[in-house]
Amino acid sequence: MLKVKDIAKAIEDFAPKGLQESYDNAGLQVGDPEMEVAAALLCLDVTEEVLDEALERRCNLIVSHHPLLFKGLKEVTGRTATERIVMRAIRENVAIYSAHTNLDSTWEGVSHQIAHILKLTNLSVLEPKEGNPEAGLGVIGDVQPTPKLEFLRNIKEAFKVRALRYSAQSPQLVVRKVAVCGGSGASLIRESIRRGADVIVTGDVKYHDFTTYGLDIIIADIGHYESELCTRELLSRIIRQTYPDFVTYFAETETNPVKYM
Numbered sequence: 001m002l003k004v005k006d007i008a009k010a011i012e013d014f015a016p017k018g019l020q021e022s023y024d025n026a027g028l029q030v031g032d033p034e035m036e037v038a039a040a041l042l043c044l045d046v047t048e049e050v051l052d053e054a055l056e057r058r059c060n061l062i063v064s065h066h067p068l069l070f071k072g073l074k075e076v077t078g079r080t081a082t083e084r085i086v087m088r089a090i091r092e093n094v095a096i097y098s099a100h101t102n103l104d105s106t107w108e109g110v111s112h113q114i115a116h117i118l119k120l121t122n123l124s125v126l127e128p129k130e131g132n133p134e135a136g137l138g139v140i141g142d143v144q145p146t147p148k149l150e151f152l153r154n155i156k157e158a159f160k161v162r163a164l165r166y167s168a169q170s171p172q173l174v175v176r177k178v179a180v181c182g183g184s185g186a187s188l189i190r191e192s193i194r195r196g197a198d199v200i201v202t203g204d205v206k207y208h209d210f211t212t213y214g215l216d217i218i219i220a221d222i223g224h225y226e227s228e229l230c231t232r233e234l235l236s237r238i239i240r241q242t243y244p245d246f247v248t249y250f251a252e253t254e255t256n257p258v259k260y261m
Helices: 004-014 048-056 081-091 101-105 110-117 148-158 186-194 207-213 224-228 231-242
Strands: 027-030 039-043 061-064 095-098 121-129 132-147 174-184 199-203 218-221 247-250
Touching (some): 004 027, 004 095, 004 231, 027 081, 039 048, 039 231, 048 081, 110 121, 110 174, 110 231, 121 186, 148 218, 174 224, 186 207, 199 224
Parallel strands (some): 039 247, 061 095, 174 199, 199 218
Antiparallel strands (some): 027 095, 132 174
């Protein structure tokens, strides 16, 4: 039977931990790397409900995009949800593994999945890592010339966005070149403009980003959760390429923590 370390290696062969940002904490969060695993539950965030679901489905491994332990714990008393998850996962022998900014930065990573959904071509990394043009944050590519509002409607439908935030003052009428970044990609707006993108598709854009850059590029904020939900399919594909008979499930209890009225 496969072990936790086998699944971890499959993921890290695709998205090496060395690609993660300095602030990140990708990798095994909880559990014994030598533990045998029967099945894995894949999710964006590890919540108490996701852990409940893993136990119900008899998955003794949870693989998430966002790390459960992003910042260090100073105590494990059960006071917070994170502490309770750690305590219960250890007690129930459930391992938790996360692939975060290394999955963002690798070639064919998270931003590439967004680009494929939008049918972009001629892809290149938006902000390459030094010495490695095929690794880095964001992706830029070409799209069949599309009227701005039609392209925005396509985004909303493709990512099931209930309320699309976009820069109303942007003068562009047709979209030809598109920059994308999963999660929080506002830091890449300037580079997107420099590279000639007509639009950047990302999440967590601030009000002043719209006012500062809205005349230079169309900013489409689809939401953090919506932009990264595709990581579940990506993680499943990575694991099953190496271990085609290994069972993976998508968390059904996972929901967007942001609601709209």
